[in-house]
Amino acid sequence: MPQITVDYSQTIGPAFDRDGFARALHEATVEIAAAKPEACKTQFRPSAYTAFGYEDPDEQGHAVVHVTLGLLAGRTDETKAKLTEAVLELLRKHIEDETGIVLHASAEVRDLDPSYRKF
Template identity: 30%
Template sequence: MPHCILEYSQNLEQEVPPVDMLEAIKEACIESNVFASEDIKLRSLPYKSFMTCGQEDAFVHVMVRLLSGRTPEEKKKLSQLILDALTKFSLKDVSFSVEMCDMDRETYAKKVVLSQ
């Protein structure tokens, strides 16, 4: 686990394929040494309509949802690694942000249903 959710303004797809940004996020998660690569879940959401202060400003935002119990230092390191990985793309006039969201470990539920 974590669940890494990439949100971005759709106009950026012309410059960087979303799969490339997801790959950069995955590599940052691996580099953090907090997660095994097979536990990292990634997905993306493009936004067709977006505004900041009444203007259409391009953005990339990553929400990292992880089970509670990680130290502030681990979360800060992961956040910075993801931010550094994304800002290496040659995007200009873009706002980048990374958000760490704890999921309560005691109430989180999961079940994987496989075909037989």
């Protein structure tokens, strides 16, 4: 815990500083949600195909990034909201796309199910 996944349109791959984002996200998660640094784990999953509205996907005018943070239960709604706002701000800082692609970024913090186990 926390389990973090970052799904993103691969079209922004070159513009996405994943190393810097992960480090900053782990620091924010420790500070805001009282996680342990060694417990922070992030997986990046590029999507080869992104569809947006009625746009022809071949135009690649839009890109999507969605970050999901799974935390053990017990954080307040205020803590979760503060963390999602921090995630969005970090995405702004770590994605520098100069190609004119419209970026759609979102984040959510969810409680891990009580059945969650790790080794």
